[in-house]
Amino acid sequence: MYPQVSINIKKLRNNLDAVAKTTKEHGKCSMMVVTKCVCADEEVVKMIAETPAVDFLADSRISNIASYADVAHKNGKKTVLLRIPMQSEIVEVAKYVDLCMISEIETIKLLNAEASKLGKKQDILLMIDMGDLREGIFFQNKDLIFEAVQQILALDNINLYGVGVNLTCYGAIIPKNENLSALVEIAREIEAKFGIKLEMISGGNSSSIYLIDKGELPDGINNLRLGESVLLGNDTAYSTRLPGTDADAFILKAEIVELKRKPSLPIGEVGVDAFGQKPYYEDRGLMDRAIIAIGKQDTDLDSMEPVDSRLEIMGGSSDHIIVDVTKAKGDYKVGDIIEFTLSYGGLLKCMTSKYVEKTYVK
Numbered sequence: 001m002y003p004q005v006s007i008n009i010k011k012l013r014n015n016l017d018a019v020a021k022t023t024k025e026h027g028k029c030s031m032m033v034v035t036k037c038v039c040a041d042e043e044v045v046k047m048i049a050e051t052p053a054v055d056f057l058a059d060s061r062i063s064n065i066a067s068y069a070d071v072a073h074k075n076g077k078k079t080v081l082l083r084i085p086m087q088s089e090i091v092e093v094a095k096y097v098d099l100c101m102i103s104e105i106e107t108i109k110l111l112n113a114e115a116s117k118l119g120k121k122q123d124i125l126l127m128i129d130m131g132d133l134r135e136g137i138f139f140q141n142k143d144l145i146f147e148a149v150q151q152i153l154a155l156d157n158i159n160l161y162g163v164g165v166n167l168t169c170y171g172a173i174i175p176k177n178e179n180l181s182a183l184v185e186i187a188r189e190i191e192a193k194f195g196i197k198l199e200m201i202s203g204g205n206s207s208s209i210y211l212i213d214k215g216e217l218p219d220g221i222n223n224l225r226l227g228e229s230v231l232l233g234n235d236t237a238y239s240t241r242l243p244g245t246d247a248d249a250f251i252l253k254a255e256i257v258e259l260k261r262k263p264s265l266p267i268g269e270v271g272v273d274a275f276g277q278k279p280y281y282e283d284r285g286l287m288d289r290a291i292i293a294i295g296k297q298d299t300d301l302d303s304m305e306p307v308d309s310r311l312e313i314m315g316g317s318s319d320h321i322i323v324d325v326t327k328a329k330g331d332y333k334v335g336d337i338i339e340f341t342l343s344y345g346g347l348l349k350c351m352t353s354k355y356v357e358k359t360y361v362k
């Protein structure tokens with residue numbers, strides 16, 4: 001069935017090994033592999049769970065974690081919730097999550113109560129915002145950080161496992177030796193002030209790996225949370241390819257349902273398209289226009305690239321994408337399949353769409 005994402009498990013395993021070599025061997029960091037971008041696909045999760053170098057499986061959605069908590073535990077891995085939890089999901093968090101990234105004391109208290117019911121001690125990672133301005137207690141408000149720690153330490157069923165930072169997300173702030181050193185400093189201050197030991201200082205996502213190669217990851221950072229670097233082989237700080245990785249472990253395949261020679265300029269008054277945008281057209285004369293049966297409901301047009309470099313995506317709507325196949329000079333016909341590599345946004349949407357079939361190369 002099409003559309004389809006073909007997932008090459010061998011290439012993914014190879015990517016994972018390459019990233020683990022850098023992260024674990026050179027960076028001395030434990031590995032949280034992030035499964036949200038593949039919607040916790042069962043086969044991908046299985047491969048990750050069975051890889052010895054992986055320490056944690058992490059996701060932002062509790063339903064994804066619930067789906068694989070057993071598999072993770074059977075393989076000796078812990079589960080991590082990446083998105084700070086909703087109060088309304090706290091029962092599930094206590095049930096399925098081994099390590100919870102969190103930043104609100106009221107939510108931590110609720111988690112404490114749920115953990116108590118289960119007779120468990122819940123590990124948490126207190127998030128510190130080092131300037132990216134998404135989740136975490138703002139790093140300049142040291143008093144608020146210490147106050148939170150004090151309240152956490154008073155809770156019987158919560159264990160402050162460590163602190164973490166997220167960068168290069170909302171504010172697109174790049175991890176550097178300076179901002180990560182400042183995080184380590186905060187962790188050391190917490191340890192000194194409260195006489196405790198923090199097991200983990202989690203230094204960010206795929207955008208932090210480049211620091212290892214440059215020898216600039218500060219001592220003390222001992223964990224990274226890695227999604228895109230494993231799945232697509234990207235260093236996301238400066239958009240470079242990580243050595244030894246492949247970008248094409250995921251291939252999107254869609255079928256041509258119409259192929260006709262038509263003008264490149266629509267005829268009539270131009271209004272707005274199906275998504276309320278005013279389109280821009282370039283007159284390229286007559287064009288071989290292929291319509292493929294996939295649309296914005298299933299993928300992200302800006303995050304997919306035809307494998308055949310003679311092809312170009314012209315645009316699309318909910319259920320259709322139009323591809324200029326003129327340069328392929330008659331090599332395509334109706335019923336043929338066009339293949340695309342995916343970047344982050346496209347991969348996320350394709351893997352989440354129930355309309356996109358998943359197949360595996362093992």
Ligand SMILES: *Cc1c(COP(=O)(O)O)cnc(C)c1O
Nearest residue numbers: 034082166205206225226227228
């Ligand atoms: C998604 C996410 C990650 C993984 O990000 P990548 O860029 O895919 O490595 C790490 N941490 C948090 C908190 C996330 O939400």
